[in-house]
Structures are given as C-alpha cells and as structure tokens.
Amino acid sequence: xxxxxxxxxxxxxxxxxxxAGAEVLQLPSRDxxxxxxxxxxxxxxxxxxxxxxxTRDLIDSGLPTLKLIVAMSSxxxxxxxxxxxxxxxxxxxxxxxxxxxxxxxxxxxxxxAMRGLVSSHHWVVxxxxxxxxxxxxxxxxxxxxxxxxxxxxxxxxxxxxxYSRMMGAGRILYWSRRRKPELEQVLALEPASLxxxxxxxxxxxxxxxxxxxxxxxxxIDHLRSMKRGAVxxxxxxxxxxxxxxxxxxxxxxxxxxxxxxVFEEEPTPPNSRLIEVARKKPRQLVATPxxxxxxxxxxxxxxxxxxRQVAFYIEKGEVWNPVNKACKQARDIPGLWSWLYNTL
Numbered sequence: 001x002x003x004x005x006x007x008x009x010x011x012x013x014x015x016x017x018x019x020a021g022a023e024v025l026q027l028p029s030r031d032x033x034x035x036x037x038x039x040x041x042x043x044x045x046x047x048x049x050x051x052x053x054x055t056r057d058l059i060d061s062g063l064p065t066l067k068l069i070v071a072m073s074s075x076x077x078x079x080x081x082x083x084x085x086x087x088x089x090x091x092x093x094x095x096x097x098x099x100x101x102x103x104x105x106x107x108x109x110x111x112x113a114m115r116g117l118v119s120s121h122h123w124v125v126x127x128x129x130x131x132x133x134x135x136x137x138x139x140x141x142x143x144x145x146x147x148x149x150x151x152x153x154x155x156x157x158x159x160x161x162x163y164s165r166m167m168g169a170g171r172i173l174y175w176s177r178r179r180k181p182e183l184e185q186v187l188a189l190e191p192a193s194l195x196x197x198x199x200x201x202x203x204x205x206x207x208x209x210x211x212x213x214x215x216x217x218x219x220i221d222h223l224r225s226m227k228r229g230a231v232x233x234x235x236x237x238x239x240x241x242x243x244x245x246x247x248x249x250x251x252x253x254x255x256x257x258x259x260x261x262v263f264e265e266e267p268t269p270p271n272s273r274l275i276e277v278a279r280k281k282p283r284q285l286v287a288t289p290x291x292x293x294x295x296x297x298x299x300x301x302x303x304x305x306x307x308r309q310v311a312f313y314i315e316k317g318e319v320w321n322p323v324n325k326a327c328k329q330a331r332d333i334p335g336l337w338s339w340l341y342n343t344l
Contacts, residue, residue: 004047007051016307025040102235112286145169147169158180223249226256238263301343
C-alpha cells in the first residue's frame with residue numbers, strides 16, 4: 001500500500017509502516033503542503049493527516065484508490081468526514097496519547113485559574129508585591145474537597161476525573177451523552193444534568209468534542225447559574241460555549257474565572273469581544289493557544305500509534321478508532337494499552 005504522511009514521522013512510525021509492507025511518502029516541508037499532498041495522494045491508499053484541512057477536493061485527488069484517512073490527532077473537524085464516508089473512505093482518529101496531555105493541561109488551567117497564577121506572576125514581576133503585599137485574590141480554592149463538574153466523559157474527561165479523585169476532590173459530577181456506570185463505580189462519579197452540574201460545581205471542565213448536538217450546548221443560563229467564585233475550563237472545542245456568552249458573563253460578574261485552550265475562531269482575533277473584556281478584567285481569563293495536546297512525547301506517541309493503526313488496517317482491514325461508517329471496527333487491539341502505558 002502507498003501511505004502519504006502530511007507531516008514528518010518519527011523513525012519508529014516509518015519502520016512500523018514499512019514492516020507492514022507500505023511505501024511511505026512524507027511531506028518534505030510545510031511549503032506548498034496542499035499542492036504536494038494533492039499530487040502525492042494520486043494512487044495512494046492511506047493518508048496520515050496532520051493539521052492541514054482535508055477537504056472534498058483533497059479527498060477527490062486520492063480517489064478511487066484512497067480507502068483510509070487516519071488523523072494524527074484527537075479532533076477530526078479539519079477533515080470532511082461526511083464526504084469521505086460518501087466516497088467510501090474510512091476516517092479514524094488517534095486520541096489515546098493526546099488525551100493524557102490534554103487532561104493534564106485542563107487541570108493546569110483549572111489550578112491556575114483557581115489560584116490566580118497568571119495575575120500573581122504579574123503582581124510579582126511588576127513590583128507590586130514589594131509595595132502592596134499579597135494580591136487580593138491570593139487565597140484561592142483547592143481541588144481537594146471541592147465539587148468538580150466534568151462535561152464529557154470520554155478519554156480526556158475520564159482522565160480528568162481520575163486525576164482529580166487522586167488529588168482529593170470531594171464530589172465529582174459528570175454530564176455525558178452516555179451513562180458510564182463502570183466509571184461511576186470505580187471513581188465514585190455522579191451523573192448530573194448540565195443545570196445541576198453548573199449550579200453545584202466549584203470547578204467545571206469541558207472536554208467534549210465538536211460533534212452534532214454539542215455546539216452551543218452550554219448556554220448563558222448555565223453560566224449565570226454558576227456558584228460564586230467558580231471556575232470554567234474548556235479544552236474541548238470552541239463553540240460548545242459561545243464566546244459572546246463568555247464575554248457577557250465576565251461583564252456581568254467579577255467573581256468567576258474562565259480558562260480556555262479553544263476558541264470559536266482560531267487563531268482568535270485580538271479585537272474579539274471576549275479578548276477585549278479580558279483586557280479590562282485580566283484576572284478573569286486564563287488562555288492558551290489550543291496547544292493542550294502539544295507535548296513532544298504525546299506527538300511522537302500519537303504518530304507511532306497512527307502508524308500502528310494503519311498497519312493493523314493493512315493486515316486486518318479494520319481500525320480501532322472509527323469516526324465514520326465507512327470503517328470496519330476492530331474488536332481486539334493486541335498490545336495497544338500496554339505499549340501506550342510503557343511509552344508515556
């Protein structure tokens with residue numbers, strides 16, 4: 001099979017593909033990447049997708065031979081998944097390794113927001129500690145004993161709940177599109193409506209993907225019901241909670257803090273309403289530029305796992321992370337989790 005990689009692969013990933021009998025073509029540079037990909041996909045069987053948009057036109061350039069697209073990422077909103085399905089092209093993703101990085105980043109954002117970390121840093125380096133003592137927000141909250149609300153209990157949300165339980169969180173409420181009774185038992189989680197979760201949680205972490213039914217899921221009414229001093233973190237996708245609503249709640253209330261790694265438009269415009277409000281109330285917004293999953297170790301492990309998923313497809317005709325109905329899902333994945341836990 002001919003496999004086209006939209007970004008440079010670690011040597012171990014190339015070796016996995018070549019041992020499976022694949023011919024591997026790798027993007028030589030980021031310059032003219034779309035043009036190179038369109039040409040390279042002619043006669044290709046598999047695309048290992050990076051962060052370039054995989055549009056209808058790009059998929060067409062690989063037809064009729066293209067049968068599989070594996071995203072070297074958790075999200076697939078940069079891929080035209082529906083058109084791929086119409087064309088009979090299986091789309092799979094690779095969220096396992098990235099989930100660890102995103103879960104840790106989510107808790108980092110939550111802790112930074114609860115303790116006023118960013119504002120306290122500026123307080124010190126701008127010399128205000130010397131003249132004014134502690135900042136007024138210095139006595140922040142703790143995860144220990146608090147009520148945590150997790151919106152989305154997939155891989156990332158489950159890890160957030162696990163890490164929080166290990167840190168001594170009190171109650172952990174969760175909202176998910178499906179009940180997770182096994183996790184309820186193991187981690188002592190409570191299923192809750194969104195209304196109850198927002199009303200009762202001290203720290204809320206959104207870890208939902210962008211999918212049908214999730215856009216605009218969190219409303220201004222949910223935000224207005226938040227407890228005094230509560231923190232909201234979003235590492236899912238921008239648009240699950242509208243930025244206009246976030247800007248409104250920050251204008252209305254001085255007590256809550258919002259921490260974001262994702263935005264509706266990325267890169268976020270410097271003149272957006274939310275950013276303008278944050279400039280006036282800098283303590284109430286902690287923001288990072290959608291890099292929660294971006295650690296060298298998670299990137300390397302994700303590329304190797306994506307290559308292993310392609311090799312599995314070459315051997316079995318199946319994938320273990322199907323995103324659309326053109327895929328045949330594997331029932332057994334030998335060695336996946338042991339490899340992952342021994343690597344990360």
